[in-house]
Amino acid sequence: MTTTGAERVQRRSERSRRAILDATYELLDEVGYQALTIEAIAARAKVGKQTIYRWWGSKSAVVLDVFLERSSSAVPPDGPTLDVTLKRRAERFIEVFHRTPLGRNLGVLLGEAQADDELRAILVDQWFGPRRESIRSTLVEAQERGELRSDLDVDTIIDAIYGPLWYRMAFAHAEVDVAFAHEVVDAVLQGVRAGGS
Amino acid sequence: MTTTGAERVQRRSERSRRAILDATYELLDEVGYQALTIEAIAARAKVGKQTIYRWWGSKSAVVLDVFLERSSSAVPPDGPTLDVTLKRRAERFIEVFHRTPLGRNLGVLLGEAQADDELRAILVDQWFGPRRESIRSTLVEAQERGELRSDLDVDTIIDAIYGPLWYRMAFAHAEVDVAFAHEVVDAVLQGVRAGGS
Amino acid sequence: MTTTGAERVQRRSERSRRAILDATYELLDEVGYQALTIEAIAARAKVGKQTIYRWWGSKSAVVLDVFLERSSSAVPPDGPTLDVTLKRRAERFIEVFHRTPLGRNLGVLLGEAQADDELRAILVDQWFGPRRESIRSTLVEAQERGELRSDLDVDTIIDAIYGPLWYRMAFAHAEVDVAFAHEVVDAVLQGVRAGGS
Amino acid sequence: MTTTGAERVQRRSERSRRAILDATYELLDEVGYQALTIEAIAARAKVGKQTIYRWWGSKSAVVLDVFLERSSSAVPPDGPTLDVTLKRRAERFIEVFHRTPLGRNLGVLLGEAQADDELRAILVDQWFGPRRESIRSTLVEAQERGELRSDLDVDTIIDAIYGPLWYRMAFAHAEVDVAFAHEVVDAVLQGVRAGGS
DNA sequence: CATTAATCGAGACGGTACGTCCAGTCTTTTG
DNA sequence: CAAAAGACTGGACGTACCGTCTCGATTAATG
Numbered sequence: 143m144t145t146t147g148a149e150r151v152q153r154r155s156e157r158s159r160r161a162i163l164d165a166t167y168e169l170l171d172e173v174g175y176q177a178l179t180i181e182a183i184a185a186r187a188k189v190g191k192q193t194i195y196r197w198w199g200s201k202s203a204v205v206l207d208v209f210l211e212r213s214s215s216a217v218p219p220d221g222p223t224l225d226v227t228l229k230r231r232a233e234r235f236i237e238v239f240h241r242t243p244l245g246r247n248l249g250v251l252l253g254e255a256q257a258d259d260e261l262r263a264i265l266v267d268q269w270f271g272p273r274r275e276s277i278r279s280t281l282v283e284a285q286e287r288g289e290l291r292s293d294l295d296v297d298t299i300i301d302a303i304y305g306p307l308w309y310r311m312a313f314a315h316a317e318v319d320v321a322f323a324h325e326v327v328d329a330v331l332q333g334v335r336a337g338g339s
Numbered sequence: 340m341t342t343t344g345a346e347r348v349q350r351r352s353e354r355s356r357r358a359i360l361d362a363t364y365e366l367l368d369e370v371g372y373q374a375l376t377i378e379a380i381a382a383r384a385k386v387g388k389q390t391i392y393r394w395w396g397s398k399s400a401v402v403l404d405v406f407l408e409r410s411s412s413a414v415p416p417d418g419p420t421l422d423v424t425l426k427r428r429a430e431r432f433i434e435v436f437h438r439t440p441l442g443r444n445l446g447v448l449l450g451e452a453q454a455d456d457e458l459r460a461i462l463v464d465q466w467f468g469p470r471r472e473s474i475r476s477t478l479v480e481a482q483e484r485g486e487l488r489s490d491l492d493v494d495t496i497i498d499a500i501y502g503p504l505w506y507r508m509a510f511a512h513a514e515v516d517v518a519f520a521h522e523v524v525d526a527v528l529q530g531v532r533a534g535g536s
Numbered sequence: 537m538t539t540t541g542a543e544r545v546q547r548r549s550e551r552s553r554r555a556i557l558d559a560t561y562e563l564l565d566e567v568g569y570q571a572l573t574i575e576a577i578a579a580r581a582k583v584g585k586q587t588i589y590r591w592w593g594s595k596s597a598v599v600l601d602v603f604l605e606r607s608s609s610a611v612p613p614d615g616p617t618l619d620v621t622l623k624r625r626a627e628r629f630i631e632v633f634h635r636t637p638l639g640r641n642l643g644v645l646l647g648e649a650q651a652d653d654e655l656r657a658i659l660v661d662q663w664f665g666p667r668r669e670s671i672r673s674t675l676v677e678a679q680e681r682g683e684l685r686s687d688l689d690v691d692t693i694i695d696a697i698y699g700p701l702w703y704r705m706a707f708a709h710a711e712v713d714v715a716f717a718h719e720v721v722d723a724v725l726q727g728v729r730a731g732g733s
Numbered sequence: 734m735t736t737t738g739a740e741r742v743q744r745r746s747e748r749s750r751r752a753i754l755d756a757t758y759e760l761l762d763e764v765g766y767q768a769l770t771i772e773a774i775a776a777r778a779k780v781g782k783q784t785i786y787r788w789w790g791s792k793s794a795v796v797l798d799v800f801l802e803r804s805s806s807a808v809p810p811d812g813p814t815l816d817v818t819l820k821r822r823a824e825r826f827i828e829v830f831h832r833t834p835l836g837r838n839l840g841v842l843l844g845e846a847q848a849d850d851e852l853r854a855i856l857v858d859q860w861f862g863p864r865r866e867s868i869r870s871t872l873v874e875a876q877e878r879g880e881l882r883s884d885l886d887v888d889t890i891i892d893a894i895y896g897p898l899w900y901r902m903a904f905a906h907a908e909v910d911v912a913f914a915h916e917v918v919d920a921v922l923q924g925v926r927a928g929g930s
Numbered sequence: 931c932a933t934t935a936a937t938c939g940a941g942a943c944g945g946t947a948c949g950t951c952c953a954g955t956c957t958t959t960t961g
Numbered sequence: 962c963a964a965a966a967g968a969c970t971g972g973a974c975g976t977a978c979c980g981t982c983t984c985g986a987t988t989a990a991t992g
Binding site: 262306325 | 449453492494495501504507511512
């Protein structure tokens, strides 16, 4: 029985991996996604370009890894009622988008993903998916408790809340603040609450 | 009132302008926004690169002009009731996004705009703004007719409808079809209809 | 009888001609022949580029005109003896080459002429020729007075004097000063003086 | 003794260096120095432009290297007497100037050097210098054998021979043939021969 | 004296080449 | 033997000028 690729010792240098991801994070903050170059990452990380290409293959792949690693998946604690929970989640989302280097570049990365199916797939599966799943289970529980109309598609509810937030952030045609987040959550809940209308 | 420098004769070549915009449109369709280069536009349009830089200055500026010029601002005819009108609008939006070269590249352009305030401003003012305004006036009329609750911000309603559509199109985590559009419009109207709740 | 093109009056603007030649002279001094551009001349002279191309056709042609116009054809007064006369001429040549904007650029212009037969022809005929002719007649007179061997080609003598001077100036491998000029003139005269060896 | 940065291994690709120099030589022959472009060299050599800029930095630098490498430093065998030796050298010089691609472009390169001190320095030190040195030693030997007057500067003699040849070639106001070369050598030797005059 | 056509300043035009930057690959030591 | 270092081909960038081509606006001889 021979050694398979899978069993092969990982010869990958952890030191290099760390340096690359850290350099990318820093540069992302300093110059933004567009101006980020593989060459600059390699230089900052004191790493050969080949080492980056060996393990990632493109700028977006490295950045995506930084996103997956850095962006806290910590979720704000549930509130006493569903609307408070959802509002806290929405506030956290706005906070991240506005205040963190990753958030500020998420829009560009999403733009990039429009033309790169692989990138989009990973982005949706690895980053967006888990966050969505967490909200989804909260909503499903509420539905099971009878707080939400049972005929509604939970995914539609999620999109109805986060869609408007993304929309405003992408176009920046209006302020995306806590007030707007509350307004949206309230409006949606009003429409979907069991016994409503 | 005297002749100002601004009134100076337009020496700009209409022939070149047309050729550039047409070439850009074709290439946008053929290779997409990311792979589009100024050099290729110049070659296709049989124009010197300088002529492009003289009047636009960047790839995104040219593409934006193509958008503004090409994207029909024609609006589907109003329906018998508000929900039909809004559904028709939403369907048109989906149609454009899915089927036209411009629509397919709008997402990338919007991503680009995340890091380019000038581009975003123009995109919002020239493209997005007029389309929004048209829907806004429809909603305001409905509100004045008493069909919508008078305490609601019309802009929020628009975002509540188009936000989810954009959201799904950007992430492509679920199909954006006519059914979804109807679902969203219905949900929103249900919450905002006068006498509701 | 109709007016033919040939008889047509010259409508050429003297103002423009002057401005162009002056601007060229200044720029030649400031940036040198190589860095000189038609565009810069036109800008400095406040003249359309076309006006330059209409009357000259190339950078070298304009510069050549400046040379022909500016370079004094004044010749130092003859000395009491042939050697003094020749030495004065050589000194003047060195002076011009070292101290005037034209002289400093003459080498480059000559280099240009290596690949441009028309330029070389004009340079030789208009600039170089007359200066040579003046020395030639001096030498011929000396030969007629019997001061020079009658079997010698006067042109060879001229080349024997000016060749070494140009040579040193072109390569700059050694100083081209008055001492060297005297040394060369003396050496040549020694070999060509009538009754010598 | 430790390894200094200077001792660093040469990673330069010999394959590219060769291809660049060969392409330059060919193009120099085909289109001449003036029409030669870095872009054309890169294309012909199938090399990135950057590789040329990395190691040379300018058109003239590449061409100079071609000169230094290609131009045979082989010297015609000495003749039985000094005048024959010098004549053979002069003939060789004329031959090279007229018949080889390098010679034909030497004049232009020298013109270029008028405005580029670094180029001129290299040209003088690397190309012109060695050739001159060879003649110099021949003359010094002759002087030591007592064939030449001991009070003469050998450098002046060299300039007295080659100056007139260059001069005629640069201006092309008269034919530079073997006859003229002989005439010049004879004239100079006549003036400098020991016991002469 | 008005007409009229060449010339003018201005500057846009199609092009070519520049010198730079970075992508992604290949090669040569070093640890 | 993988990683760093960095040279390599390739291609697009944005700029500078080239020489040509309109544009009205003089301008000077002619009709």
